[in-house]
Amino acid sequence: MDSTGSAKGNQKRSPLDLIMNQLRRKAIFTERKKPAVSRLFRQSESNSKRNGEIPELKESEGSEEKENSEPKKEVNNMDDEIGSVVGWDRVKQFIEKLGKTPHSQNLNLSHCDLTATDVVELATLLPFLPQLDVMDLSWNDLVGGSLKALTAHLQHLERLRVIKLCSCRLTAQDLTALGESLDCIPLMEVIDLSWNVGIGAGNLRDFTSRLRPDNTLKELRLVDCQLSETDITALSVALPMLSSLEDLDLSNNKLLVKGMENFTSSLGSTPQLKSLKLSMCGLNKDSFSILGQALRFITGLEQLDLSCNKEASGGLASMATNLTHLKHLKSLDLHLCCLTKEDLLALVQVASSLQELRELDLSSNKGVGDTLQDLLHTLPLHQISKLPLNNCALSTSACHALAANMVNFKQLERLNLSWNKCVGENLREFLEPMKATDSKLQELRLSSCNLTTEDVLHIESACQRGVLSRLKQLDLSYNGSVGGGGWTSLFGKAGCLKNLEELDVSLRPAACLSASPWLPALLEALPQLPCLTRLSMQHWAVSSAEREKLEKILSKKNVILECEATPTSKATAYREVL
Template identity: 65%
Template sequence: MESGTDPPRGREASQKRSPLDLIMNQIRKKTTFTERKKPSMGRLFRPSVNSDKNEDISETKETDSSEGKDSTGPGTESSDTDSEISSGVGWGRVKQFVQKLGKTPDSQSLSLAHCDLTATDAVELGTLLPYLAQLEVMDLSWNDLLGGSLKALTCHFQHTGKLKILKLSSCRITAHDLTALGEALDCAPLLEMLDLSWNAGVGGGNLHGLTKHLHSASSLKELHLVDCQLSETDAMALGEALQMLSCLEVLDLSNNKQMMKGLENVATSLNSTPQLKTLKLSMCGLSHDSFAILGEKLKFVPGLENLDLSCNKESSGGFSTLTTGLSFLTCLKCLDMHSCCLTEDDILALTQVVPSWGELTELDLSSNRNVGGVIQSLLPVLPLSKMKKLYLNNCGLSTETCQALATSMQSLTQLESLNLSWNKSVGEILQQFLEPLQPNCELQELRLSSCDLTTEDMLYLESACKLGCLSKLKILDLAYNGSVGDGGWVSLFGEAERLKELQELDISLRPSSSLSASPWLPALLDALPQLPSLRRLALQRWALGPTERETLEKILSKKKVILECD
């Protein structure tokens, strides 16, 4: 469910700035990143003469040459040796630029995300592109001062003909930037992935500045436009563009609610993208009518493998209008419908089409609290032997559903991730889930947060560890289960040596709770050396004495484990 986009770090803050911030940004745009990092007194002194002196001279000559001020006389051609020297010096400039940003230079991959780049940096980077002819990946995401200066970079794209991946998420892209990028697309004929997510300037009717430059020879396979405030006009432009993108495999339009007014324009063009494998429409305000439109067009993408319709609460009760199209998706592997306010009728409608999905490996129905009593009707039609991820957290699972699911565990032989958190009925019957597990089973993630687990449940979990049924477990979430007695924790930690691959362990208490960790802490301290892969330990709201905390932190610091503790 991954989109290939970084999380929206500080996005809201970047969208709303004070007048002082705007003034300071204008000043910063005229200053390079490296100049802002230099001590001000450093400018008063000349650098000492060293082995880099010759390189500086060569760089100056290289720059003059590129501007038509070659030192050789008219009609004189540079030798191969001169070309090699120039190339070496150019790469030296690239290394210097990248290293001053705290990054590692790579001739094929340029990753400068979160580098606080400015318009001046964009100009300098553009002059370096001639020395990056082998570049395939360029990531400039999360540099919001680049907005409005993209043309200074794209005008040099003729030197990066091998570029395949371009990421510009959260760069405050403007309409002029989109036009400049569109005009440069012909210089990147091999471009396969374009990520413009988290740029409000992409929407508002501006998308046409980019899409009008697309043509049928495009190699684009992935287009990410998450939270770009796309409008109905943008949806029309996107619909026209899709007719040119016959190679498209991934389309992510999540968090664009206004665009759904033009959903029909997008959906109608799906017949031009027969190779589409991933379609993400999370948090797009899909309604019953949207589902009906989408249901009619899904038959044009029979190879679809990943469908994300999550966080569309307006679609509650309208799933049946989508089922006609879903029945054509015989290759579907992942369906995400968490937080959709699904009803019992929606689940019954889903039950009718699931038999068509023989390749389904991942199903997310979490945070749909009204379906806990009917999910058991879904279990018999799922391809249980192929399921790898099953998320049913916060679904209000009934006791009968939990028992039916526990019975199905013996068929879930490939299951890697199971999330049953926030289902109180799991408590006291955890044994039924654990007993069908076989030694060395594939389970890597088990989340049982806030499940009203008991001390007895912990004893069964201990037994599963002892039998080797959880030997591949990497994530174990047992938070918010304050009803577990001290003896339960002691017994679990006593079998820690069986959890060699465990990376994350969470046994935190609820925010309103507070208990002493002293009774079971010695067992945990003895267990930690036997957990070589542990990287995160959460013990929030457990009270530790000064000596206990010091001892715990000393052990964890040696293992480089992150401790989350009040």
């Protein structure tokens, strides 16, 4: 019976069937030996069926399972690979159309004039970006109102950690959609919604009310969002949900006293907070006092930015004692806070407890000039890396005291003494104590310091000694009293400034001097400055021929030139009038 049945089965199959079967088995065997990449370029079995090709017939049930199980698996893998390649090609085409470079982990589409249609198209491409880590759609005004089309597909981005939507004109509906999508993005750490005025007026709660206690958010930035007291209250309610928060930036939002009370009362719910920025928030003396009480609960704080709060005069005196709780504070920014002498003396009293302080910004506070000497005795100078003292009305005695302590600044990287007239004729005292082996100075700003030719010669000497070998930014602008000989000598030692990136020798807008005496030295120096990216020489008078030579050299080095040049004839006339 079996032999008869088998014979009958064989009689039903034509010789053509047998030949085709053998060809297919041979093709499958060959295909298995090919690398995975080559399989991307052959048609799938489903395509063959659609084209009317003859399917392979089964010889027996046992051989079917043995021979056909692996080919089916290969076909499925092949389809996935083909889909992935085709999808990535679509992603590349979309991103390159917007003038950006495709990257599987970093999607940067900022400043691309995205439309609502683009957002919808981008949403369809998200399944092909499973490795995406950062998504930046900032500075696209038309994204607002269409964000839900994108967030509905964020479940494909399980590795997404950073999303930036700065200046996108976000609406309340966008905030709701973003908040609802957080549940499907388990690794989200950074959300930047800065410069979206639509977040204010009570709309922030549409986002914060969706936060869950198990979220992993570490950074939240809401700069200049016109937050109201209602918004600050909503944020305060949400802070207990943000136990992992490390960085909070509310700068450029008007924070009234009542809002500050609500906000600071919840800061204790963020024990991991390391950076708090409240710059230009309209904080006053009472606000500083309220914040001071909250500092006891965020002892891990490393960066505190209270700058540009001009109404805070006298507030630091009431807050200073609480700074002693911040044992790990590395950066304190109080520039442009109209600090009084009492404020600064209070800071002097607690400065010795700030043993990890690296950066202290007291610039644009006139009272610093009278208290700097006392402050220098208590600060951990050996680890200070940034000390801006520009526009601090430093007295001659304060300058001498600072110069005498320059030898103690072992880690100093940024020194800004601009707009302190006493620096002129005293620059030698600052530079001579510095040794090449210890110097880490990368930024030196001496704008409008009444520098003389002799001062610039001391800078030249410091270059020769290697003190400025790491310098990246050098600002000598608004020092019109420096003679041509000083500039010529300085540029003659340009070879010692191998790391210099930015150089500024501009004059005041009202000044008008000829650059001809020292321009040849600058032209010779430029090839010796391999890292230079920006040269500013505003308001210097140059001839058309001189400017042509200058631009020719700079164009080869891709250096940005800032020079609203004045004709040399006008400069000559100006000097004759003087």
